[in-house]
Amino acid sequence: MEGLYAFCVGLLTACGIFLALRGRTFPVVVGLTLLSYGVNLFLFASGRLKLNSAAVLGQSAQHSDPLPQALVLTAIVIGFAMTAFVVILAMRARADLGNDHVDGRLPEAPKPRLARRSGGQ
Amino acid sequence: MLTWAVIIVAILICIALFLNLWRLVQGPSLQDRILALDTMYINSIALIILYGIHMGTGLYFEAALLIAMLGFVSTSALCKYLLRGDLIE
Amino acid sequence: MFTVKESRFLPMPFHSLLLFVVWLLLNNTMAFGHILLALFFGWSIPKLVSILKHGHPTIKRPWLTVRYFFMVMKDIITANIEVALMVLGPLKKLQPGFAAIPLDITSDLGVTLLASTISLTPGTVSAEISEDRKWLYVHALHLDNADELIAQVKQRYEIPLKEILGC
Amino acid sequence: MQHLAILPILIPLFTGAMLLLPPFRDILNRQRSLALVSVALQVIFAAMLLVTAASEGTQMYVLGDWQPPFGIVLVADRLSSMLVLLTTLLCAGALLYSCAGHDKSGQYFHSLFMFQVMGINGAFLTGDIFNLFVFFEVLLIASYALLVHGGGKQKTQAAVHYVILNLIGSSLFLFGLGILYGTLGTLNIADMAIQVRMLDESEAILAKAGGLLLLLVFGLKAALLPLHFWLPRTYASASAPVATLFAIMTKVGIYSIFRVHTVVFGEEANLLANIALPWLWPMAMGTLAIGTLGVFASPTLRVMTANLVIISAGTLLIAAALQTEHATSAALYYLVHSTLVTGALFLIADLISRQRGKAEDRFVKSRAMAQPRLLGFAFVIAALAIIGLPPLSGFVGKVLIMRAAESTAEIIWIWPLILISSLMVLVAISRAGTTLFWRVTSTSSSEEQVHPLEIAGITLLLAASPLLVIFGGPVTEFTADAAHQLHDLTQSVNALLPNSTALSGGNH
Amino acid sequence: MNDLIWIPLLPLLGTLVPLFASRFSRSACAFLTAGFPALALVLVLQLAPQVFDGETVRQSFGWIPQLGLELAFRLDGLALLFTLLILGIGLLVVLYARYYLSENDSMGKFYAYLILFMFAMLGVVMSDNLIQLWMFWELTSISSFLLISFWGHKTEARKGARIALTITGAGGLALLAGVLLIGNVVGSYSLHDVLASGDLIREHTVYPVILILVLLGAFTKSAQFPFHFWPPHAMAAPTPVSAYLHSATMVKAGIFLMARMYPVLSGTELWFLIVSMTGLATLLLGAYVALFKHDLKGLLAYSTVSHLGLITLLLGMGTDMAAVAALFHIINHATFKASLFMAAGIIDHESGSRDMRQLNGLWKYMPYTATLAMVAAAAMAGVPLLNGFLSKEMFFAETLHQDSLGSLSWMVPVFATLGTVFSVAYSLRFIHDVFFNGEPVNLPKTPHEPPRYMRVPVEILVALCLLVGIMPTYMIGDLLYAASAATLQGQVPEYSLSIWHGFNFPLLMSVVALAGGAVVYINRKELFQFQAQFPENDPKLVFEAVIQLIHRQISRVMELAENGSLQRYSYMMLSLAMVMMAEPLLDLNATAGHRPQIPVDAISITGAVLLAIGALATVIWNRQRMVALVALSVVGLIVSLMFAKFSAPDLALTQLAVEVVTVILLMLALFFLPQTTPKESSPKRVARDLGIAAIIGGVIGTISYALMTRPLDSISTFFLENSKTGGGGTNVVNVILVDFRGFDTLGEITVLGIAALGIFKLIARMRLYMPASDGDGRPWSQDSHPLMLSVVSQSLLPLALLVSAYIFLRGHNMPGGGFIAGLITSVAIIQQYIAHGVDWIKARMKLDYQLMIGSGITIAALTGLGSWAFGRPFLTSWFDHFHLPLVGEFELASAMLFDLGVFLTVVGATMLILANLGKLTTSERPVLKEHD
């Protein structure tokens, strides 16, 4: 099972990173979301996997490590806040810059030659 | 007997999930995919309930309840998007 | 019997009842403390959300409601089995179709309940409601005769619903 | 004051929250008053904390009364309390400046400002690695929001880069944390230092990957090569008081490297001793070099200042890489100096830019400023300090760092790099200054006058530079003690884990 | 205790005087300004007898021990010599400037800079600590920058100042390195210790490095070849500045440094070679170039360079006598050069030009000034009875005595004579070309004598030239002796300051020089023509061009490196992450540990396949954004199922709720974004990104596997054991969140609250393009709020809230808690927004989300604060069990109040975001024409 789980973590991470490297804001955000899934699963697994042993006292004979779970919960919430921000930022960037490229300019556009070099003094 | 039944049902649901996945990948329309996702939510509820029976615990009931609620929200939001683009207008 | 006027104290009595029951369901208990809590939530939540209330449903015939409920349950089971057979059966025999059901029921809740019932029961899914609320478009998995379907729906579901809701 | 150590976090937190609530929420003047009172309190308490930490030893605050390593602790030793005081001072300067009207150009300014300070102070004070992550996120999200304060294309654009890079960074942080928890089984930094010594070989290998990931994340915050790319544009486009506050953010990264990679992965880490070192050297030198090139190539004063921040990060990291008490002490002095001065320089750049009309702070011919003497004076002070010319604080910091490298093999790299960097900065800033102030078309037509609060803010920050020289003796003595404390692992671990003997052996 | 420190301190205080005094009359301003330096001069003179007695007056205060910096001053002979020059000539310059500066010039600023510079110079010469010396050294660079750029609106002034600053700044940095090395070798920066450690230093392996670094400092400051080009450009400064900087002070600082370090660094082959050869080259080059300058000040500037070369050459010879000669020439040069500059200033001031092609025959217009200038120029040329003659004689004598170049030693006196020939020639030119040589050409003003007191400084200096030249022993015997003793730090050689030493070789050389100079000057036309063949390369232009070139190249490099491409930045970061993670793993022999593994089952495989396909589908379909979202939802669902499966019900709940809200947010944003992503990544980039993504994924997977298969001892046992007894809850995860690590949670909700505020800021004033049709060009449906959805959503709301309350209340003991409850509530409200729209809700429900956030954080934080009342640390929890009749037993815990804060913040933040996003648009849609 651990191997399968690790495979899932790795795959999510890889997919997330690939998308995070795209040039448009939306795929990047989606990639970051995928990446955060991978991260959360990874962090969770740092407490090792256990079946039927939720960290609720009196419900099962043994208990899984509650600490990583608490950490992941915090991480999920923070990740949510961050994703929300970056999503709206992507909208704002589209509104302000006229396109949804992460650099705010489209790659086809002719590059302005040596933008704003300081003049001689 | 119950254990076996649980295993059989689990396998049935797994097959169901694979079928959902097939539809989700296959499409062809977005609606098909949304429908597949919606069905997946329901099958997941079943899976969780089954897991609860198997493990003899009620700890996962809320998860099932939540999937029921949130699956609906998700499906209606996706459809609203296709209809109007803007979810909250 | 249950005709309830809008009250400030209990703005949505049916919801209050529902919530009361659901709370006890959720907690799987009849402990006194939870009954108190259930009463509290049954009172407070409707009070909170009453501001978002659309119309106020009134139930004229409660016993009919119960009958309707069990009828629908029975129909769900039959419909499920029918649909299951159709799904598993040869596709060649399948004869899907659209139908437009003229509506007599007018209230939002009535239309919604009818449409829901239709979706749940005979091999039909409510697809669309016309803007003027006079037509319900349904899709049937197996449509032999549209008129028959329409008549059945009106007879079996719409009329009781109208009675229940008193409209 | 039993609760002194947590006040630098709680005061801004409560202030930030209160600013959202009725008596303050819609009235800017009330917000300003509350924020200023709050920051004054913060300065006072931070100073008290510093004095207490220096006189009575490290202050440990056990949150929730759960003893370490189980609960979260705050650790106010000399180093962290010094940085907290620095943060509050910087905040005070920036806040004074912002009250001249910069806080009007968007909502929630003061609230966000407080939250950012809370995050920074928290990051400096916490003794728990996951709590450090949380405070990192607090300061980051606040910085995202503050960055877009005032609006405009450049800010949005810079924010996209800044936010996305940091989101990836946060993910890496969590990977690192997961690895470290998965091998060490603890989150308390001091306890980690103990546990790390007991790892077997294969666990140590895994923990190393985690430790290096953390190094990368801290390096991203500290803007080290090749993770610095976000900084110039971000800092240059932020509104002035915000950029000023940002000046300390890179230091949070450097501080974390000191805290984690000196304490946990330091000399005594057994298999993992000094794992960061092979990475630190090239990063540090490269950062200093790229920052210098950046300063030289900067088209505007703000970009130049941002690049100066990178230089200071590189210089600090060199000191970190030296891993000696002397170097750390030097770094701490330099840190205080460079933070305050670059902070002030952002404010000055804003004033200059306002008085130069369309040319803003670009190094081109423009109309004359309305108050060239006032601004020129401030500019010269800041410039001298940041270049590292006597008699201001820069030279002390730089010379201290050079001296710390004196007897090491790396001297043949460090000295030339620092000196050439200084020279290039000197050339670039003298070009910049002469252009900004003297290459003018006409006398000023600008009515724009500097607001007294703006002067107050800048003065507060700049005054530190000469004071740091005049009181250089006591200050360096303090930084030396702080460095000693940091490097003296047994002392710091004992301070954190009074019952650490009970834990020895790692069997919790 | 003595008052040594007041000597530099008085001028420091004096810098403030002109700033205040400038409001009075110009004379008052000058007078007041002169006060403090004059006082300092008095102090110096007071101490002079002690110094003449061979005493070294010292005073020091501790400052920054870590740095080796102390405030330490010394007054020995060398310092005394320079102090007198600095203060004496400085005072004359103050007087002179009073008349020189025009009404437009800010006198206060000028004097302030000048006195500041004086302070810096005094600091340099009086320092008893090397770091301190360096500090003042740099201060001279800075203050001279301010002086040179005094007329900053002139391009010349800006450039000249920058060149000076760059060159001397560079030298200063080299000096710093040298000083630090010396300190390292000696173990002290105290001059006292350093001067006593000459042998130690000379024998140390780093001696050559130290020597070169220190000399770089000295040479740049003293404009030695190849740094000789900055003083001429500093001529853009007002003439009083030139008179001061280029006679007695700035450029002499380098000479001073060599003299100061003489006992430590000199006496080696290397010293001789570098110093004397540099001096010789400078001497020749300066003198030669000076001849061709048409600008009066240019001529003087190069002449200065040449004389500095001469002094350097003397110091380089390494003999004691040569050092004495050098010191003597320092004095002489200061006097005649200062007076010459002042005279040049007067000429410029009164005639409006400094160009010798315009200036002719001024003798007629200003005979008195002309006389003074001619005397000074004669001193410069080394005419007998003037001070220049004496030191030049000594110089010639020394050139004859040295033999370090072996069989080539004869070249030194020959070149020295040659240099002096040019020196005589340019001096002649100065006299003849300006004061005689016909009539003035196109002068802006008709020249006349200057104001009376403007001449006084020149008169005093010229008088000194004469007096020293005539009675040297009486005038400066003691001073020179003391200075020599201090410089040599030992026995002063026998020397004679008499005017007449008989017929000897030096005299012959002088005669040759004077005659040769005259010949050269007479034949200057040919020489000018010869020189005209060479293209004139203005060093300033070259310098600027080099700087510009560096600037351009660096800008280009930086634009390549920091090209503003996020993709590249991310890639770099991730590459580094990859290397950092993968590098240790190469040493990992066995990935799997010994912890028993869980067997795989069908459900897990199904889950894994669903997750994998979902994730891959998200990637593959990422360009059809909506489809990608659906695929993403699958992944989110499976992830929460995984949490459920592996015993983390709280996580499953949270993940579910967050995932749905996230997808809703993404859809909200997607409405305003393009519906598809254009294909713009090149195959190469895609392959590259795939590669790095795959490797990082692989590495992370490997690490995860390696961790999971190894046993872990963690602190968690403590939480399991103390959750019920110490935290009052059985859901350990929740107890950790609200109690053990409640501080994290406080931070976390703060993050959420801040995010909401930030998003609010982003939304404010956002101008968005609202698409009139969907991605495929279909018009939007006109049914904005479908009936069934509205009705059902409405009736679900109370149910959802009830569930939310349920989840909230049980959180402490069972899976749930404030955060999940908050999200459920939020989702329920969002559903109302989706079903009914913003306007509808807004008209009915007036929830103040900002207030909710603020009070949520406040409640949570106040709960934590509550423990202070009981003398416990922040966030110490409290709980107890109560028993009420009928109700039975129940528990109250402070953690619940904390959780309420969490709940409120979550609802407030989520809703602030979504409700405000909703406000961006209206339900009014442009209706596209229907086809009928």
Place this chain on the structure above:
Amino acid sequence: MATWLEGLIALVLIIGGVFLLIGSIGLVRLPDLYTRLHGPTKATTLGMAGLLLASSVVSSITQGSISVHEWLITLFLLITAPVSANMIAKTAMHHDLTPWKRTKGQELVDPASRQAPPSDHHSVKDGKLP
């Protein structure tokens, strides 16, 4: 637990599972979206009901007290499933998804997608009351 009860529960469980599977088979097998909608909306409700019934009984027995909260999920699904189906069908019609060629009353799709009465369209032959 009594064997007959266990057997009964097992049977209910399996029936539930089968219906769930059939719903998903329908999703794959049926020819167009409109027909596929039927599978999940119906078969699954019954399937879920079976599972939840079994769960309710099992946990009632294991916990020793009646466990009925499972019915809440059924309630939720009963309320929401028709709406989900309705929304999907709405979007399908809005997007003019072509029904399977053998579908009767296809002409209704157009007025339906505009929420107009069926008469709004040209002649309606099938599926409309006279």
